[in-house]
Amino acid sequence: MSASLIVGISGSASSQSYNTALVAAAGSLLGERLDFVLASGLEDLPFYTPDLDGDSIPESARRLRELVGRADALIISTPEYNYSTTALLKNAIDWLSRPYGAHVLVDKPVAIMGASQGLLGTVRAQLHLREVLHATNCDVVARPEVFVTQVGVKFNESHELIDSPTRSLVAELVAALLDLAGIDEARDVA
Amino acid sequence: MSASLIVGISGSASSQSYNTALVAAAGSLLGERLDFVLASGLEDLPFYTPDLDGDSIPESARRLRELVGRADALIISTPEYNYSTTALLKNAIDWLSRPYGAHVLVDKPVAIMGASQGLLGTVRAQLHLREVLHATNCDVVARPEVFVTQVGVKFNESHELIDSPTRSLVAELVAALLDLAGIDEARDVA
């Protein structure tokens, strides 16, 4: 019996991204009995268009669909660009959400969060993201909502999440995700 | 004195896109005294990240900013993917909306519309798009709202907009845009 697989997705393409760091922090809270993989190469995906989505699809899209298809649950962190989620993340979701009705996101347990330098913590981006994910028919954790503000003081210089209340909140989100996914961490043995 | 320039932006990367056809239809309604250019190469833009947005930026982004910077007004048409606008369009807007407070979208007159095969005509995508454009501080036409449904019967096989009520509505949108932009078409001579 293999361990459950949790896949992390960061909505940022920046090498300095606090959202990538936040997904990594969530992954580190999962415990050693679960497999955690951070999805990579999202910036290599072409913009979704039906023209490219036929019998053969770009290799980057095929790999992402395959990884998410194997996942028992997803953890997504989104920056907020212009009051919405990022094109990088939206594009990944658009690729994942096809073919209609038979794609890898259907019924997939998903946790969302986000981090920003300002005081609103991506609340607007997450409103959009929640609607987008509703469209895909995946199963999004309702609570807690994680709006990480003022990232400069919540992470250290190595981009580790050091703020204790935020760590607790992320742990609570992870627990809610595992519960939604029916994963009993104590029993999950590789 | 040069003619006013209207730039069209399609949110679709598909060669068969009805949204591209809708932007072209709007352009054809502008009259010969105005210059109309359909922005191209949006699919060549990398996903926006601050890492790439420094003293030098990708050539595709530089060209888009330059074109939109010269425009007197924009006409955007968006598909609806997963209840929101497309990553292609969102990414273009994100590139256009920097640097903060000093970018080419500030106070830019913009008209939005959208076309879909279904019955809702991109109403959800346009709600998101309107919020995103509000974030950029451009000046979006309020009325009319153009939700083109059932594209298969509104366009002919050459992707020309043949539905008369829709043509009138697009003409009304174009007139509202020119009015907002302070462009008097009758006087606008190249």
Next chain:
Amino acid sequence: MSASLIVGISGSASSQSYNTALVAAAGSLLGERLDFVLASGLEDLPFYTPDLDGDSIPESARRLRELVGRADALIISTPEYNYSTTALLKNAIDWLSRPYGAHVLVDKPVAIMGASQGLLGTVRAQLHLREVLHATNCDVVARPEVFVTQVGVKFNESHELIDSPTRSLVAELVAALLDLAGIDEARDVA
């Protein structure tokens, strides 16, 4: 053992409301083994304010909380006024959603739908309603989404839902609600 109770809520105060008729239609599809009650008197609720929400609350609010507290699931139908849900419905939800964290909507299974004379079928109102209900921490059915357009041809003069595809869709929504609520209709005996 008593029968399960489903409570219907109409977002309209009109005596001629198609949304009230839609809730009634959903109720009639529940089968005789379930109890169905249409919440009444929502127009008697004062506008929610903390001033009125103390140790004693208005009788109309007390009765609504009591009814919903006994319900195993809710079916809500909303008109669309100005791109959003109605004040009548929002006010009822605001009364139901207190006290914070210990109210009757927590984890309550809820199905939403809406009917309009136009072609959009309350899609915008339901986007707002879904966000409002997310705030209350109830458990909203994801699919199917029921946007009833052109009510004049879907209902007869007695305000009975006669459109067969719409009846099937409402039946599908009711089935999804009962499934979410863990109600096995066949076994539910008064």
Next chain:
Amino acid sequence: MSASLIVGISGSASSQSYNTALVAAAGSLLGERLDFVLASGLEDLPFYTPDLDGDSIPESARRLRELVGRADALIISTPEYNYSTTALLKNAIDWLSRPYGAHVLVDKPVAIMGASQGLLGTVRAQLHLREVLHATNCDVVARPEVFVTQVGVKFNESHELIDSPTRSLVAELVAALLDLAGIDEARDVA
């Protein structure tokens, strides 16, 4: 020549409302040459329904329409209840937005803001409110956006706005509103 009239609307029915205090603060920043009236009696409006909106309408609705009809501009402050605006405010807007296409909100200059005890400052309520006002075809100030957080430290015990940065931001909003409305405060003499 009479002075310009600015009408304030608070979305709260509470006697202790910080949103009412915020509208009053905005009014006090208008200067003595402008008339400012805080709309009262919104809690006396019945819930909007077409049944009540005929040749004769409730006196409370008639008075509100008359007051807003005389106004040169509106200043609205909304609490956030359940991630949205309040039923009290939504109901007032619904009454003001009829009859369709010929109502008092068409082209009316409007400024919006909001105050909350928490850290998000009604950002979600204002997103909904902005969409609702867009539906009414009024003309909403785009910038600045005023999200007043942690009201307990921004107002004193007499509910006067004492936080200096917030006062400046409200003054900036008022100036933008007057500019949008074409009101030159210096020249506006009763």
